[in-house]
Amino acid sequence: MKRQFIAGGALGATTFALIAGASVSAQAGQPVDWQLSWQAAATRIAEQIHWFERYSLMFIIPVTVLVMLLLLWCIFRFSKRNNPVASKTSHNTMIEVIWTLGPVIILLFLAIPSFQLLTAQYSPDDPKLTVKATGYQWYWGYEYQTDEPLSFDAVLLKDEDRAAAGKQDLAVYPRLLAVDNEVVVPVNTTVRLLVTAADVIHSWAMPSFGVKMDGIPGRNNETWFKAEREGLYYGQCSELCGKDHAFMPIAVRVVSQEQYDKWLAAARTDIDSANKALIAEIENSKSVTVARN
Known part of the structure; x- marks a missing residue:
């Protein structure tokens, strides 16, 4: 696990990084205390899996934050106190287009590298x-x-x-x-x-x-x-x-x-x-x- 902290100076940060790097390298093939991420990769497939996790988080985190903000906004904006007369709107073409095309585009960005990784996992070199x-x-x-x-x-x-x-x-x-x-x-x-x-x-x-x-x-x-x-x-x-x-x-x-x-x-x-x-x-x-x- 790579630990991060605020050091008092550049020398302290550099020293800690070297020690942490040596520790991770020495124990690359096993879990370590307080580990929050993957074990260090020893194959290219493992490296691709680690990359895909980071890549996926680039979509997951913004979408999660957006949904949370929209929920909070709806709770506040359309509460009984702020909106005593409920809207009778039953359809909105623009919203329908956005929430259909948005997920489709995101899923395409996730599916293509996912299929590439899956193909690599089932396409070995000539085994010796x-x-x-x-x-x-x-x-x-x-x-x-x-x-x-x-x-x-x-x-x-x-x-x-x-x-x-x-x-x-x-x-x-x-x-x-x-x-x-x-x-x-x-x-x-x-x-x-x-x-x-x-x-x-x-x-x-x-x-x-x-x-x-x-x-x-x-x-x-x-x-x-x-x-x-x-x-x-x-x-x-x-x-x-x-x-x-x-x-x-x-x-x-x-x-x-x-x-x-x-x-x-x-x-x-x-x-x-x-x-x-x-x-x-x-x-x-x-x-x-x-x-x-």
Whole structure:
């Protein structure tokens, strides 16, 4: 969330902006305290969704204010005290034309970019990787549909398992969002996602990707994403699916192509060791970057 405040001087404002920007960047893939807007976008589809929200508000806010003012004016102008003799007017051609053409024009301005966004959501680039996500009560199962298939489950990470998994940092692996096995995908790669369910309806939702797709038993629904920034991104099941619906998180780790290839080769034999090796490599690369600065 971007916080705004009135600073005592330009230096204070600049310092706050840098700190806030770093905080948002560091936690781009998860919600933050007092968040009022979207999570930072990691795909172009998510960026378009954010833009369309701001664009829509340019129409929604003026229309809401106009309607409120008209209501207040009518309440005052046509009250019994100010208008003791009620008007007998039953028709006004100009008003009819205005309140018909006005909404039509506004809806056209909203419909065109809306259809463009919808088209983009269903027009992926040539996918390089296909992952199938199956919702269970209450965890996710994943299958990488590669030459040598890889399957694993992703379950909510319990506090007592954090040390063994090397995930003690709550800022990176928050409670109720962290999982034991993240989905790992390469950056700047179109991923086809097949979503289904084994028992009841679930929903695979990743806010930073602009993706939300229902998983329905007996049906494969298809969506896609192309993450353009490396990082760890969190989502949750977004379809009420039973008593532990709130404990069914989703985690996607976006890494370089080289890191993904090494992880995939190792994960086919030992997913736990592959995850730990990937985390260690990412942490080491961060340490090197900080040391160079």
